[in-house]
Amino acid sequence: MTNTKKKVTNSSAIQKRLIPSYIFLIIVCFISVFPIYWMLTAATNASFDVSTGKIWFGTHAIENFRGLLKSSIGSGAPLSKIMWNSFKYSAVQTVLCIFVCSLAGYGFELYHDEKKDKLFAVLLLAMMIPGVATLIPLFRMMSAFHLLSTVAAFILPGISTPFMIMMFRQNSRNFPVDIMEAARIDGLSEFAIFFRMYMPIMKSTYAAAAVITFMNAWNAYMWPRAVLSDNKAMTMQMLVANLSNGYSVDYGVLMMGVLFCSLPTMIIFFVLQKQFAEGITGAVK
Structure with a gap:
């Protein structure tokens, strides 16, 4: 007792x-x-x-949605087209980024070379450079290659980032090296090991990287504003920025646009939140 x-x-x-x-x-x-x-x-x-400052639900949702549709058409493209542009750019950049960065992280961690760490240290220095500092050089590069107002201009600067490479390299330390050695004995090539062994085992890291990359691409504003001069190539962030311009701002329509901007990233995060948490902590399966 x-x-x-x-x-x-x-x-x-x-x-x-x-x-x-x-x-x-x-x-x-x-x-x-x-x-x-x-x-x-x-x-x-x-x-x-x-x-x-009203903080409870109202009855103007339909009017605000109609105003958003009207504003998007006035900006040069219907809302569905603008949403599709944002999703297309973000999805393509996400797929390319996680492939390129995972391949780089895989190589940096699992292949040994004396100069590898020095190269990786130089790569990490790029994380200290603010994106604004590289805006003009990148713009001039895209202009020289005649890529302005194209999907490539939006995607190319983001397909390889130091943070993603570092993330894949750190999580690759949990990858069992014995599997690689056994696969080599069985006759698998290095690319076959990467695609058939590494990628399935590191799927949590891929999920976390996909969420981060997609959110960054979807929320990008400054770079698309600089390179996408064609209104038909407009993204949702650019549309919301246009809604806040002018002498009078319809805050109901503006917040409806913000809601449409937020929904895709919120849905993707909620769907992949378990894999995101596992990937951030470096879990492998």
């Missing part, structure tokens, strides 16, 4: 000590979730209600 009472007392004491932690987590969750809630409510309210 005495031991049972002590256990109950200790459990109660632990729960009381955790109360401040619970309160802190509730506050943090509220701060994180409230902007999403406000975005949803603002997309259903009139511009005046949004500007006055």
